[in-house]
Amino acid sequence: MTPAMLAEATVLLAEFRAARLMLATAESCTGGLIAATLTAIAGSSDVVERGFVTYSNTAKCELLGVPDALLAMHGAVSEEVARAMALGALARSKADIALSVTGVAGPGGGSAAKPVGLVFLGCARRGREPLVARHVFAGDRAAVREASVAGAFAMARAALASSAGCLTR
DSSP: OOHHHHHHHHHHHHHHHHHTOOEEEEESTTTTHHHHHHHTSTTGGGTEEEEEEOOSHHHHHHHHOOOHHHHHHHOSSSHHHHHHHHHHHHHTSSOSEEEEEEEOOSSSOOOSSSOTTEEEEEEEETTSBOEEEEEEOOSSHHHHHHHHHHHHHHHHHHHHHOSSBSOOO
């Protein structure tokens, strides 16, 4: 993780701390990098409630309750699955806000419909409408994963600021 990522994590943690809110993560293509970046900061345990690394479809179903039918219909890299992951993390934690990420980090695994760099970021906040943002990030695997972390942090900050949901469109 870069110094910029750590600086952003420090700011995000302070904002969550000031709001007295807890955060959970549900990660696929980032493999826990969102949670790892947050927990690299001392004192993060008063904000980070838990993290789920659900790289496989089986893990998404077992740990987050993502329906098999949803995965079969839309694929793991989809808006629908990102939403279900965020809602599942919220339901299976004591967090106030949950972030999710699913995508194709590369260098392989992409297709014409779902190219390398395609990432869906989800955000669910108790009592509010969950939202998902679609991104196509450029660069190698590390760049896609780092951009996903930055995007997730931006969604979390928007969720703190918005009374309507997790992200203003």
